[in-house]
Amino acid sequence: MPKIKINGNEVEVPQGSTIIQAFKATGVEICHYCWHPGLSVAGVCRLCMVQIEGMPKLQIACNTEVKEGMVINNTSDVVKETVRWGLDFHLINHPLDCPICDQAGECGLQDQYMKFGQYDPEMAENKVKKHKVVDLGPTVVLDSERCILCSRCVRFTDEVSKTNELGIFNRGDRCEIGTVAGKPLANNYSLNTVDICPVGALTSKDFRFRQRVWYLKEADSICPGCSTGCNVKVNYNEEGLWRIRPRENKEVNGHWMCDVGRDSYKFVNLKNRLVAGKVGQRGSWQEVTATDAARSAGLKLRETVAQHGPDSVALVVTGQYTNEEYHRLFTFFTVNLESNNIFHWMNNPETTKDFDGLLFRGDRNPNTKGVVDALGSFALKAKWEDLQSQLSSRKIKVVVVAGPENQAVFPDMTEKITFFAQAESMIWLTAGQSEALNQTGAETWQIPLKTYIEKSGSFTNVQGKVQTFKVGTTIVAQAFTLSEVVELFSGQELNWNLRPHSLGGVKTNYSIANRGAL
Amino acid sequence: MFKLSKESEDFVKKELSRYEAKYSAIIPSLFRVQKDHGWVPPEAVSVLAKLMEIPEAHINEVLYFYTMFNKRPVGKIHAQVCCNISCAMNGGRELADALCKSFNVQDGVMSADGKITVSRVECLGSCDTAPMMQVNDRYIENLTPELAVRKLKEMGA
Numbered sequence: 218m219p220k221i222k223i224n225g226n227e228v229e230v231p232q233g234s235t236i237i238q239a240f241k242a243t244g245v246e247i248c249h250y251c252w253h254p255g256l257s258v259a260g261v262c263r264l265c266m267v268q269i270e271g272m273p274k275l276q277i278a279c280n281t282e283v284k285e286g287m288v289i290n291n292t293s294d295v296v297k298e299t300v301r302w303g304l305d306f307h308l309i310n311h312p313l314d315c316p317i318c319d320q321a322g323e324c325g326l327q328d329q330y331m332k333f334g335q336y337d338p339e340m341a342e343n344k345v346k347k348h349k350v351v352d353l354g355p356t357v358v359l360d361s362e363r364c365i366l367c368s369r370c371v372r373f374t375d376e377v378s379k380t381n382e383l384g385i386f387n388r389g390d391r392c393e394i395g396t397v398a399g400k401p402l403a404n405n406y407s408l409n410t411v412d413i414c415p416v417g418a419l420t421s422k423d424f425r426f427r428q429r430v431w432y433l434k435e436a437d438s439i440c441p442g443c444s445t446g447c448n449v450k451v452n453y454n455e456e457g458l459w460r461i462r463p464r465e466n467k468e469v470n471g472h473w474m475c476d477v478g479r480d481s482y483k484f485v486n487l488k489n490r491l492v493a494g495k496v497g498q499r500g501s502w503q504e505v506t507a508t509d510a511a512r513s514a515g516l517k518l519r520e521t522v523a524q525h526g527p528d529s530v531a532l533v534v535t536g537q538y539t540n541e542e543y544h545r546l547f548t549f550f551t552v553n554l555e556s557n558n559i560f561h562w563m564n565n566p567e568t569t570k571d572f573d574g575l576l577f578r579g580d581r582n583p584n585t586k587g588v589v590d591a592l593g594s595f596a597l598k599a600k601w602e603d604l605q606s607q608l609s610s611r612k613i614k615v616v617v618v619a620g621p622e623n624q625a626v627f628p629d630m631t632e633k634i635t636f637f638a639q640a641e642s643m644i645w646l647t648a649g650q651s652e653a654l655n656q657t658g659a660e661t662w663q664i665p666l667k668t669y670i671e672k673s674g675s676f677t678n679v680q681g682k683v684q685t686f687k688v689g690t691t692i693v694a695q696a697f698t699l700s701e702v703v704e705l706f707s708g709q710e711l712n713w714n715l716r717p718h719s720l721g722g723v724k725t726n727y728s729i730a731n732r733g734a735l
Numbered sequence: 736m737f738k739l740s741k742e743s744e745d746f747v748k749k750e751l752s753r754y755e756a757k758y759s760a761i762i763p764s765l766f767r768v769q770k771d772h773g774w775v776p777p778e779a780v781s782v783l784a785k786l787m788e789i790p791e792a793h794i795n796e797v798l799y800f801y802t803m804f805n806k807r808p809v810g811k812i813h814a815q816v817c818c819n820i821s822c823a824m825n826g827g828r829e830l831a832d833a834l835c836k837s838f839n840v841q842d843g844v845m846s847a848d849g850k851i852t853v854s855r856v857e858c859l860g861s862c863d864t865a866p867m868m869q870v871n872d873r874y875i876e877n878l879t880p881e882l883a884v885r886k887l888k889e890m891g892a
Binding site: 371374375381382383384385386387388389396397398 | 777780790791792793795796799800801802857
């Protein structure tokens with residue numbers, strides 16, 4: 218471990234690390250664009266200049282390895298002057314259209330210029346005009362003028378997604394990012410290029426012009442899109458969730474996440490949610506509060522067990538809930554109701570083992586391993602076929618279903634609802650609205666549940682790593698976690714002082730909503 | 736549909752085995768295509784990409800960097816006017832504009848009769864004789880617009 222001095226402070230860094238890594242590790246600020254911890258070193262932006270004692274010229278920190286006894290600083294006047302001018306050169310052809318740029322507020326160029334720039338540019342040249350709105354693919358839009366050619370996105374497609382779609386074409390000040398012959402940038406990781414773009418050149422079609430980033434709050438969470446369990450941060454405001462971006466975790470997802478996972482904020486928002494309890498059948502619903510629905514459903518459950526014995530009820534769970542909820546729910550069933558009829562609804566047994574080699578897995582549940590482990594720890598061995606036979610023989614009177622939270626990954630949902638509805642009564646616990654329930658003849662309770670962003674708990678990912686997450690925000694205040702539902706089922710009361718408030722839901726601004734697709 | 740000739744394909748394969756990094760074979764291969772066809776059509780890039788097992792984007796990056804590769808068909812006479820520093824300071828850009836005007840063509844676009852293409856190019860390494868142009872494989876140096884037009888007309892443009 219070489220000992221070096223950074224701005225006068227002695228630090229010890231691992232052998233073989235570069236100077237910029239040493240800066241990052243010790244938390245010393247350094248200006249940089251093209252360097253990204255998840256990508257190779259390009260050394261093209263020339264902004265991470267440092268002065269090393271004994272070297273006649275400044276060196277770039279990203280491509281210089283630390284050596285024992287190096288004395289490095291980036292606070293001397295010569296370094297500051299170089300960085301100031303470097304930034305000015307980056308701005309020669311940059312349009313500075315920050316007021317209409319979607320990146321404003323989280324823009325590397327803005328941030329770095331505020332910290333290190335010279336504020337009074339001395340460039341009098343005409344700016345080179347380039348392509349302004351390039352439709353790069355299904356998810357990404359390019360503005361060539363804003364691009365500062367850091368090549369992060371090109372390196373991403375070369376090194377991480379290995380799809381090689383992007384390149385830097387032409388020469389000198391006419392350089393532009395692009396794809397070959399108009400082919401789309403269409404891989405499942407394309408939105409990562411938007412994340413790593415330090416300027417507003419690459420923007421997400423899904424998010425652009427929706428919100429100003431400085432009005433958004435951020436919460437850490439775990440992506441519920443598949444069993445990889447990427448660490449994410451969720452941006453939300455008082456209207457709901459707006460986007461999901463990856464959060465670094467070297468052991469799980471590195472710096473990246475897939476485009477499919479980024480859609481997993483949509484089902485959380487108010488318009489897709491079940492906001493109150495519903496009781497009824499064949500589409501004629503009586504709307505009641507979630508609490509009343511849960512109470513009466515619990516009463517029905519307990520009465521059925523008292524009348525017909527514990528085998529007359531069944532519980533079906535999906536891999537979409539937290540370990541804590543499974544534990545609470547299974548305890549209630551096995552101990553309080555003394556029923557061992559607990560079944561695991563696998564939505565995609567054919568694709569469960571699929572893996573694209575990077576992050577995305579065919580098992581589209583965040584906690585399949587968690588539910589399997591929980592079933593194992595309660596020694597529950599009921600098979601799906603048992604449920605089939607017991608339902609058709611009318612042995613099961615009430616079936617409780619902890620249904621899918623992310624309904625898009627349950628293509629078999631309609632079919633399964635019809636299947637469950639063979640029972641006399643169904644208690645359907647879910648976050649979303651389900652059209653298919655309108656067709657069933659069983660007496661049904663719909664009880665709204667919270668989604669992953671509204672509760673605390675843990676998911677066990679496919680590697681067996683237990684990842685905890687906390688409440689980010691609350692969209693539907695009436696909704697319960699499964700644990701809270703169990704409290705009400707067993708006749709207890711919740712602590713009403715601790716109930717959260719709802720968000721307002723998305724308000725449509727018509728002047729923006731009708732502005733066109735791109 | 737673009738197809739590489741057998742000889743060119745062999746040439747590309749030979750070039751690939753010649754260098755330590757196969758990326759080094761991009762320039763000779765592109766030049767070979769240009770020699771065969773007069774320019775490098777986009778389909779040729781796809782064919783080369785498949786043959787050399789290099790992503791298309793990487794070949795295109797090289798192709799678009801160098802002005803020596805023709806990205807469009809060129810006329811019988813291809814006048815490449817240097818507009819880099821030394822030539823620009825000595826009137827290279829004005830020379831290019833004058834040529835475009837007198838032969839009634841646009842920069843880089845072949846004339847309708849296929850006789851001539853005038854294009855602005857990057858440095859041709861003849862800064863001491865600026866401004867200059869390269870006509871097909873010949874350097875014509877120390878130019879004025881009038882001289883350049885006369886020389887090109889003599890060549891049959």
